Structure formats: structure tokens, C-alpha cells
Amino acid sequence: MSTTTTRPSRRRRATRSTPTRRLISGGRSDVTTLDRQQVFSGTKEAAPALRLDSARLEAYLSAHVQGFVGPLTVKQFKGGQSNPTYLLETPARRYVLRRKPPGKLLPSAHAVDREYRVIRALRAQGFPVAEPLLRCDDETVAGTAFYVMDFVDGRVFWEPQMPGSNATERAAVYDSMNETIARLHAFDPAAIGLADFGKGENYVARQVDRWSKQYRASQTETIDAMERLIDWLPSHVPPSGPARVVHGDYRLDNLIVAKDAPKVAAVLDWELSTLGDPLADFSYHLMAWHMPHSESAAGTGSLVGHDLAALGIPPMTDYVDAYVARTGLDPRPHLPVYLAYNFFRIAAILQGIIGRVRDGTATSEFAPAKAEMIRPLADKAWEFARQA
Numbered sequence: 581m582s583t584t585t586t587r588p589s590r591r592r593r594a595t596r597s598t599p600t601r602r603l604i605s606g607g608r609s610d611v612t613t614l615d616r617q618q619v620f621s622g623t624k625e626a627a628p629a630l631r632l633d634s635a636r637l638e639a640y641l642s643a644h645v646q647g648f649v650g651p652l653t654v655k656q657f658k659g660g661q662s663n664p665t666y667l668l669e670t671p672a673r674r675y676v677l678r679r680k681p682p683g684k685l686l687p688s689a690h691a692v693d694r695e696y697r698v699i700r701a702l703r704a705q706g707f708p709v710a711e712p713l714l715r716c717d718d719e720t721v722a723g724t725a726f727y728v729m730d731f732v733d734g735r736v737f738w739e740p741q742m743p744g745s746n747a748t749e750r751a752a753v754y755d756s757m758n759e760t761i762a763r764l765h766a767f768d769p770a771a772i773g774l775a776d777f778g779k780g781e782n783y784v785a786r787q788v789d790r791w792s793k794q795y796r797a798s799q800t801e802t803i804d805a806m807e808r809l810i811d812w813l814p815s816h817v818p819p820s821g822p823a824r825v826v827h828g829d830y831r832l833d834n835l836i837v838a839k840d841a842p843k844v845a846a847v848l849d850w851e852l853s854t855l856g857d858p859l860a861d862f863s864y865h866l867m868a869w870h871m872p873h874s875e876s877a878a879g880t881g882s883l884v885g886h887d888l889a890a891l892g893i894p895p896m897t898d899y900v901d902a903y904v905a906r907t908g909l910d911p912r913p914h915l916p917v918y919l920a921y922n923f924f925r926i927a928a929i930l931q932g933i934i935g936r937v938r939d940g941t942a943t944s945e946f947a948p949a950k951a952e953m954i955r956p957l958a959d960k961a962w963e964f965a966r967q968a
Contacts, residue, residue, distance in 0.1 A: 616738040616881060620833075623655035623667050629682060630656060630664050632722050637668075637677075640721045645714055645728065647673070662933075663692060663851055668728070676710065679726030693717070694777075695850040696727040698825065701772045708760065708846050732846040734836035739881040740868040740893070742832075747892025752842035754893055755902070757832060760844045761865075762906035765824045765858035772825075774855065780823030783856030784921055788813045791928035798935020800951075805958035809924045812965055817921075818859070818914035826861035828852025831868065833881070859911040862903055863918035867926070869896040870919065870964075872956040880926075880953065916967040923961030927954050 626632070638652040653669045654677075668675040680692055696715045703709050711730040719725065737743075742750050769775050779786065792810045827834075829852050838845040871882035888895055894902070904910050911918055930950045 617743055620658060620738045621736070622658055624658050626654070626656035626664075626666070632666065632677075636720075637722060640716070641668075641675075641714070641728065644716075645675075663695075667731070674731035675713070675728050676731050677722070677726055677728050679722050680724035682723055691851065692725050692727050694853065698774065698777065698850050698853045699729065701774050702764075702767075702825070705767065705772055707763065707767075708844050709850075710846050710848075732836050734839050734845040736833060736836055738833050740832050740883050741881070741886055741891055742893075747890070749842045750892035751894070753832075753837055753844075754899065756837075756843040757835060757865075758899060758902050759906065760835070760847065761827070761830055761862055762903055764827065764830075764847075765862070765907055765909065767825055769823065769825055769855055774825060777825065777853075778823075778855030780855040781820055782817075783820060783823070783826070783854075784860050784918075785814065785817045787856070787860070787925060788817065788921065791925050795928040795931050798932045800931070800934055803927075803955055803958050805955070805962040806924070806927060809920070809958065809961055809965060813921060813924060816917055816965070816968060818857075818917050821857045821859045821909060823855045824858040824861075826854060826856040826858060828854065828856075828861065829864070830861060831865040858907070858909055859914070860918055860921060862909075863911050863915060864922045864925075866896055866900070866915075866919065867922055869899075870923075870960065872953075872960055874953060874956075914968075916964045920961045920964035920968065923957050923964065927957040927961065930954050930957070 632654050634652055634654050637654070638650045641648045641652070642650060648670065649672060650670055655667045655669075657665045657667060662681070663678045664681055666677045666679075668677055678692055678695065693715065696712055699709045699712045703711060710732050713728045713730060715725075715727040716722070717725045737745070737753070742753065745753070767774075769777060769780070788810075795806065795810070827847065827850065829849050830847070834847065834849045835844050836846040836848065837843065868881065869883050871880050871884060873882050873884055874880070883893065886893075900912060900915075904912070931954055933950045934954070
């Protein structure tokens with residue numbers, strides 16, 4: 581994994597000083613955003629509860645990873661909200677380690693074994709993922725189960741506007757992002773050894789049930805829109821598409837872009853991958869075109885209010901059309917429902933982060949700020965539900 585901004589996982593935390601702000605070149609001059617590119621990039625010293633025993637880990641990797649030679653330096657990537665992720669550096673090579681967080685965990689969450697399995701299967705097909713090197717279930721090595729993969733050098737764009745880029749490069753990167761997810765959804769799971777990677781059928785219905793339960797398990801307040809969605813979504817699920825490998829968290833900041841070309845070099849964060857409806861998976865990253873704006877670095881980047889033509893970023897309708905042309909799969913008849921579902925789902929995921937704050941198992945000190953986004957996301961989900 582990687583990046584010139586060294587990124588493997590989820591959102592990064594802001595410093596406690598006043599957040600940096602910038603105007604996006606090519607966008608509207610009155611749209612100000614926090615500099616998430618600066619805030620979320622790089623590594624940090626791990627918090628005491630998340631520190632690894634470097635000597636024990638070095639001894640284990642020396643015995644189990646071909647060519648591994650210490651000394652080993654370990655840093656944590658900033659602010660990963662789910663599975664703690666670390667940069668491992670030796671004089672000759674860099675690696676990335678992802679592990680389960682310590683402490684009380686939600687049911688079925690943090691499945692690093694599933695991440696490792698899907699990455700291995702896709703890597704064998706030439707799909708752009710980091711090379712998986714090792715999985716370890718022995719909790720005496722790193723405190724919890726983990727896996728190690730190669731470090732992929734490249735760029736991560738934390739904002740969908742791709743600050744510092746230009747219109748030509750943005751257009752090419754968005755096209756590569758579209759082509760990459762279309763390629764993922766073209767795989768026959770059985771043909772690549774993933775026939776039993778998930779149930780496949782009734783994916784959206786099962787996801788609604790799963791995230792409703794996990795939302796309840798970590799609920800800290802009553803949000804009216806979430807209550808309405810929990811009642812509404814089960815009876816408005818779109819017809820299931822063909823069962824395909826779905827990423828579950830596909831978006832620009834979960835991609836590494838090649839250093840020397842505007843194309844996807846690796847797809848990151850496979851924690852939520854399974855077999856399911858590719859249209860639900862594809863429509864997830866369409867949220868960027870509708871994401872509520874946030875003045876907090878805890879928020880998610882948004883294309884709302886920006887001049888997409890000036891930026892070189894396609895309108896959502898053109899982006900969807902390109903996916904339909906590549907796959908023959910069409911989310912357009914049920915797009916409001918898919919967007920309602922995905923905004924509901926991300927709100928429930930963020931609520932899970934707040935639940936981990938409550939339970940003392942959050943992996944980033946920045947996690948508490950996520951709470952402010954849950955209500956706007958739920959409201960946006962209900963807005964799309966009313967359009968369906």
C-alpha cells in the first residue's frame with residue numbers, strides 16, 4: 581500500500597491547532613475546505629493501547645517473510661478508524677500491517693482474514709491491489725490477528741476535487757476509478773476462488789439488516805431520520821443484481837494513484853468486501869456528488885458546490901453512463917434507493933466508530949468528531965428515500 585502521502589486505510593486525524601483551509605483550484609472561489617490532504621497524510625507514533633512490540637514482530641517476520649531483514653521501525657498511519665494500520669520499514673523495504681483493534685468488537689467487524697483472502701484472489705487476477713505476504717492469527721505476536729502486505733508507492737487524493745492536480749489528470753483518474761470498479765464487478769466469483777466469500781443474494785436487504793443491528797448496538801442518541809430509514813428501507817430494496825465481488829467502501833481516497841500516471845495503482849481497505857449487488861457497491865462512491873459539506877476534518881470530502889467542468893471531473897450522470905457502458909449493469913432505475921441505502925449505511929458505520937469511542941476501543945483520537953456527520957448523512961439518506 582502506500583502513497584507519496586503514505587495512506588493505507590481510513591480517515592486521518594487533524595492536529596489540535598487551527599485546521600488549514602484552502603480554496604480548490606478550478607472550483608468556485610467561495611467554496612472553502614479543510615486541507616484534508618495535509619491533515620490525513622503520513623504516519624504517527626501509535627497510541628499506547630495500539631503500540632506493537634517491535635522486537636517480537638521483527639523476530640516473527642524474519643522467520644516467516646522471505647527476504648525480511650531488520651532492523652524494523654513501526655509507525656501507525658494517521659487516524660485509521662477501523663483496523664489499525666502500520667507502516668513497517670526496514671533498510672531495504674517497506675511493508676504495511678493491518679490488524680484487528682484490541683478490545684470489545686462489533687459482531688462480524690474487523691475481519692482481517694477476509695481482507696487477506698480477497699486481496700490474494702484479486703492479486704492473482706492482475707487486479708490492482710497490494711501483494712499480500714502473510715496472515716497471522718497468533719495474538720501473541722501483535723496483540724490481535726493481522727496480515728502484512730507490500731507497500732505500494734503512489735499518491736492518495738483525500739479530497740474528491742484532487743487538490744494540486746489539473747483538469748486533464750482529474751478526468752483521467754476518474755475514468756480509471758470507473759474502469760477499476762467495472763473490472764472488479766466483471767469477475768465471476770467462482771472463477772477466482774471466491775464462490776463462498778459471501779451469500780451473494782439479497783445483499784442490500786441483508787446489509788440493511790446488518791447495519792440496522794450494528795447501529796442499534798452502538799447507538800448513543802435518537803436520530804429521527806435513522807429511525808425512519810430502519811423502517812422504510814427493508815420494504816424498498818431494489819431487485820438484486822448478479823452476485824459479484826463488492827468492495828464495500830470504494831471511493832477515491834481508498835485508491836492509490838500511480839506516481840507517474842493518472843491511473844489506479846492499488847485499491848485499499850477491503851474490510852467490508854463480500855459477494856453482493858454490484859449496483860449497490862458502485863452507487864456508494866456516487867455519494868461524493870451529494871455529500872453534505874462539513875467544516876470539520878472529520879467530514880467526508882464533497883463535490884457539492886464546485887465547478888466540475890472547470891475541475892475536469894465528470895457530472896455524476898456521465899460517470900454513471902460510463903459504468904453502464906463498461907458493465908451492462910444499470911443502477912439508474914433505482915438510484916435514489918441505492919443512494920438512500922448508502923447514506924444510511926455510512927451513517928451507521930460512523931455510529932459504530934462513536935460506539936467504539938464509548939467503549940474505549942476507537943483507534944484514532946480524532947474519532948469523536950465523526951459524531952457530527954451522522955445526523956446530516958441520515959437526513960441526506962431520507963431525502964433520497966423520499967425521491968424514490
